[in-house]
Amino acid sequence: MRIGILTYHFPPEPAFIPGSLAEELAARGHEVRVLTGFPDYPGGHVYPGWRQRWRHETRGRGLTVRRVPRYRTGDAGVRGRMASWLSFAGSAALVGRRYFADVDVLYVHQPPAAAFASAALLRLLGRVPAVLHVPDVWAEAGPDGTDDGRWAARVRAAMTRSYRAATAIAVTAPSLRDAVIAVGTDADRVRVVLNWTDERIFRPGPAGPAARRLVRRDERCVVMYAGTIGARQGLETAIRAAAAVGKTMDLVLVGSGADERRVRGLAAELRADNVRFVERRSPLDMPELYAAADYQLVMLRDLPALRSSVPGKLQAALSSGAPVVASAGGDTAALVERARAGLSCPPEDWASLADRFWLAAHIPPPERAEMGRRGREAYLRDMSLPAGVDRIERLLREAAADPSRDVSRERDSHIA
16 A cells, blocks of 8 residues: 555654554555654754755655654743644645645544644545544643643644544544544544554563662562653652552662652652662663563553553553553553553552552562563553554555445454
8 A cells, every 4th residue: 555644753753653653564565655744852952963844855665754844942832832733734734735645545643743734634635545543632731731721622623623534543542432432533433552662672581680780679579660750650659658568669760750859859758768769771771670670660640631541661561571560540550450460559549559569569479470471462462563553554454445434343342
């Protein structure tokens, strides 16, 4: 097939899903054309060595990437983001009509940032069938935490127009399916396609001596959190839980973020000697650190928007064969429980998490290894790169063959 891909972010930005999908589809023999912007995430400024211009195109075997300018000032507020999103929509519409004119099907990776561009292109390319891949839905508040009703309404309206114009929609979590249907989308056109991780990095392996020295100080159970220490994670809950169980286990936090100072301060205030902090490490180091710990901790706060969110660290842990302790609700907890890959408890409940920490420490090592094996098996079956691309490729083929076809007839019932 000739496949067009519209995505707001693309490598070298940390946009692993659209990047790996484009490479895999090209490797499978399709002609893939990507339309995206110039790399600027997360700082909001174009990467060194890059210059925005209209005619920038790179070609590889079966893969062409066309980049278009978008307005960037580094401003993370509502006005700055709105300007960037709308300018990308204008650039994509101007170039995309001709660039995608003869594709068989259009794939759109659509977080809220791509809403205006996808709505414009789907209107211009009305005869081209389209598959939307929705990793998130728009929350009521603006992107910087402000409650801007006009901003929210405009993004919501653009996303809803895209949902209704698409031939099929893939969502990254079961609860997202309900959210997309709730805005008036035909349920028969919506499928669940769980995200995958970078399997070149995250896979089972042994822990070297250096990793063990960094993570462990004795033979007690180690629960490790690896990732951002921010407002969405609510790691204060984990600090209180670890302090409550004392020498039963160690909590090791690897990473940094806006809330790091507050989380460190709470650990000091509670005299939680079993809590240790490790500076952010390269992703290449993480599999060994995973192997040196006994469990990986997945944390999400109790917020409505996060109940349909599956953080990427869950896929990374499962792919690595690491058992999981999940302090989260919604889809994240459901996936852990369904796979029998670890323990879960309600979010922002330190007493329940302390109970899970105690239980985790008393589970024998062979049973922990079995949790990790089941998690890896579930990942390979439902979340891996081949499984995810198979499902998206099937949607693309169905859409290209007949845009009016009811794509629900061959639904993957075990995850939909």
